[in-house]
Amino acid sequence: MSTPVVEFQQVGLTYPGPPAVSALRPADLRIGGGEYVAVVGPSGSGKSTFLNIMGLLDSPTTGRYLLDGKDTAVLDDADRAALRGQRLGFVFQGFHLLPHRDATENVALALLYTGSDRRRRRARAREVLGRVGLSHRLDTAPSRLSGGERQRVAIARAMVNHPSLLLCDEPTGNLDSATARSILDLLDELNAGGTTVVLITHSADVADRARRTVTIRDGVLTETAGVTS
Numbered sequence: 764m765s766t767p768v769v770e771f772q773q774v775g776l777t778y779p780g781p782p783a784v785s786a787l788r789p790a791d792l793r794i795g796g797g798e799y800v801a802v803v804g805p806s807g808s809g810k811s812t813f814l815n816i817m818g819l820l821d822s823p824t825t826g827r828y829l830l831d832g833k834d835t836a837v838l839d840d841a842d843r844a845a846l847r848g849q850r851l852g853f854v855f856q857g858f859h860l861l862p863h864r865d866a867t868e869n870v871a872l873a874l875l876y877t878g879s880d881r882r883r884r885r886a887r888a889r890e891v892l893g894r895v896g897l898s899h900r901l902d903t904a905p906s907r908l909s910g911g912e913r914q915r916v917a918i919a920r921a922m923v924n925h926p927s928l929l930l931c932d933e934p935t936g937n938l939d940s941a942t943a944r945s946i947l948d949l950l951d952e953l954n955a956g957g958t959t960v961v962l963i964t965h966s967a968d969v970a971d972r973a974r975r976t977v978t979i980r981d982g983v984l985t986e987t988a989g990v991t992s
């Protein structure tokens with residue numbers, strides 16, 4: 764079997780407090796390349812903690828986390844940041860775009876660390892913006908884009924480095940239902956193209972798009988559905 768993208772070996776996180784909070788109880792989990800996993804659970808159950816660990820934004824206090832087979836515990840902050848930039852893409856509910864840069868620049872900035880020149884970065888950004896259906900909005904600033912278009916820019920930014928893993932935290936939480944559907948269709952399309960997707964959601968409809976669902980309740984991670992395809 765090929766190396767999983769994500770492998771948790773008894774990964775857990777306890778905030779020291781006092782009082783100590785076991786935000787994520789030690790759990791095993793493997794996510795293979797090309798999977799689409801929804802993460803559901805009530806507010807305060809540990810979903811963000813789980814995503815932050817997976818996204819190398821937080822370190823587990825127990826266990827081992829291997830990303831693309833690489834043990835992340837041995838990395839220093841600079842290595843973690845580099846790995847985050849190269850292997851991970853993030854999409855948040857609130858888009859987090861730079862307001863004074865146009866769509867192309869918002870996406871191209873994610874390529875800064877690659878060392879390629881500006882012209883190439885912008886060309887690659889335009890290509891990915893085309894892929895998410897925004898060829899006609901390349902020079903537009905976020906304030907002049909609709910919510911759905913902003914999220915498409917954010918998805919293009921997340922995809923521009925060919926990430927191993929696309930981490931989405933309530934990506935449709937700020938969108939009306941028709942726009943939300945179109946964003947979920949885009950995520951389906953990216954997943955069909957081979958991108959591994961992990962998506963946090965409160966919505967059962969959104970979770971239905973995924974082939975696996977992981978539920979977190981009081982920090983306890985359980986798999987509620989097997990792989991169905």
Ligand code: ADP
Nearest residue numbers: 778784786804805806807808809810811812813
């Ligand atoms: P969710 O994303 O499902 O709402 P979180 O992962 O944010 O849940 O939180 C899980 C638990 O950890 C909650 O009880 C929360 O209060 C606690 N928690 C989150 N961040 C911290 C922190 N920095 N320090 C202490 N406790 C925290």
